[in-house]
Amino acid sequence: EPEVTQTPSHQVTQMGQEVILRCVPISNHLYFYWYRQILGQKVEFLVSFYNNEISEKSEIFDDQFSVERPDGSNFTLKIRSTKLEDSAMYFCASNSNRDILYEQYFGPGTRLTVT
Amino acid sequence: QKEVEQNSGPLSVPEGAIASLNCTYSDRGSQSFFWYRQYSGKSPELIMSIYSNGDKEDGRFTAQLNKASQYVSLLIRDSQPSDSATYLCAVNLPLYNQGGKLIFGQGTELSVKP
Numbered sequence: 344e345p346e347v348t349q350t351p352s353h354q355v356t357q358m359g360q361e362v363i364l365r366c367v368p369i370s371n372h373l374y375f376y377w378y379r380q381i382l383g384q385k386v387e388f389l390v391s392f393y394n395n396e397i398s399e400k401s402e403i404f405d406d407q408f409s410v411e412r413p414d415g416s417n418f419t420l421k422i423r424s425t426k427l428e429d430s431a432m433y434f435c436a437s438n439s440n441r442d443i444l445y446e447q448y449f450g451p452g453t454r455l456t457v458t
Numbered sequence: 459q460k461e462v463e464q465n466s467g468p469l470s471v472p473e474g475a476i477a478s479l480n481c482t483y484s485d486r487g488s489q490s491f492f493w494y495r496q497y498s499g500k501s502p503e504l505i506m507s508i509y510s511n512g513d514k515e516d517g518r519f520t521a522q523l524n525k526a527s528q529y530v531s532l533l534i535r536d537s538q539p540s541d542s543a544t545y546l547c548a549v550n551l552p553l554y555n556q557g558g559k560l561i562f563g564q565g566t567e568l569s570v571k572p
Contacts, residue, residue, distance in 0.1 A: 376559065386502060386546065386562040399559060434501050436560075444490045444509055445550050445558045449501040 345369040347450035349435050355456045356425055364420045364453045366435030375418045376436040376447060377410065379403070386434070392418065425457045460485040462549050464563035472571050477534040479566050481547030484528070489558065491523055493532045494546040496565065502546055506532060537570045544568070 348367045356362050368375050377389040391398040392410055400408075409421045418437075422429055432454050436447040461484045471477045479493075490509040494502035506521040508514045508530070514521045520533040530549075534541055544565040550558040 378560070385564050386548075386560075388559045388561065391559055432501075444507045445552065446490075446492070446504060446507050447550075447560055448504060449494075452501045 345371075347435055347437055347448055349433075349450040349453050351453060352451065353454045353456070355458065358427060358457055359424050362422050362425055362455065364422075364433050364435075364455070366418045366420075366450055367416050368418055368435065368437035369439075369448060370416070372437035372439045372448075374398075374438050374445075375410075375412070377420045378434045378436060378449075379431040380434065380452075381431045389420075389433075422455075425455075427457050430455055430457045460549075460551065460561050462547055462561050462563040464545075464547050464566045466564055467567040468569050469566055470569045470571060471537050473537060473539060475537050475570075477537045477541065477568055477570070479532040479534075479545050479547075479568065481530045481532075481563055482528055483530070483547075483549045483561075485549070485551060485561075486525075486528065487551065488549045489552045490550040491521070491530045492548040492550070492560070493519075493521060493530075494548060494562075495541075496544045496546055498544075502548075502562075534568075537568075539570050539572050542568055542570050 375392045380386045390400045432452045434452045435450040438447045493506040508521040508523045518535045522531045546565045547563040548560040552558040
């Protein structure tokens with residue numbers, strides 16, 4: 344069964360450094376998302392991406408964040424200058440939008456630790 | 459502010475019992491509704507989706523939707539210890555038919571005791 348994959352599984356970085364989190368969505372899916380979950384808190388929407396552009400972004404997704412689909416398979420989230428409060432699990436998700444349900448399937452996540 | 463509310467629990471049920479999980483949402487424009495299961499340290503796993511009023515059954519799981527009351531529930535029959543996890547209710551807010559975004563509740567922790 345096709346799955347969303349993410350790398351790395353765990354990233355440790357120092358405050359102020361740039362990080363790139365990588366995702367490979369399910370191959371026939373058209374819509375891609377990033378969510379994050381701070382330890383003990385809700386899963387929060389960050390950004391949605393369709394047809395090579397951002398569809399919507401949340402208040403969290405400020406100028407320090409960017410997304411890119413550099414080729415036909417990868418979808419990346421870049422944080423330019425990490426802060427301590429960026430420490431969280433980051434989940435990539437995708438859906439096919441082939442029916443009204445818009446079911447989103449999540450990857451295993453990247454745990455980002457900013458020290 | 460678009461909200462999804464769940465009781466955080468923990469909800470404890472004996473093995474073999476029915477677990478009932480509830481969720482309310484604030485945005486009447488919400489189009490589809492989901493239950494995800496999340497084990498500690500893992501990602502959300504989709505277990506049920508529903509978009510029309512009524513019940514939808516899949517194996518031991520039944521999702522119920524009442525749009526007039528803005529209420530979604532999940533019943534787990536014959537609960538097993540392996541069902542012990544946090545159950546996340548999520549609501550899809552469509553973005554001009556561009557796939558939407560999910561708004562999550564805080565999750566209900568379920569514990570099934572052998």
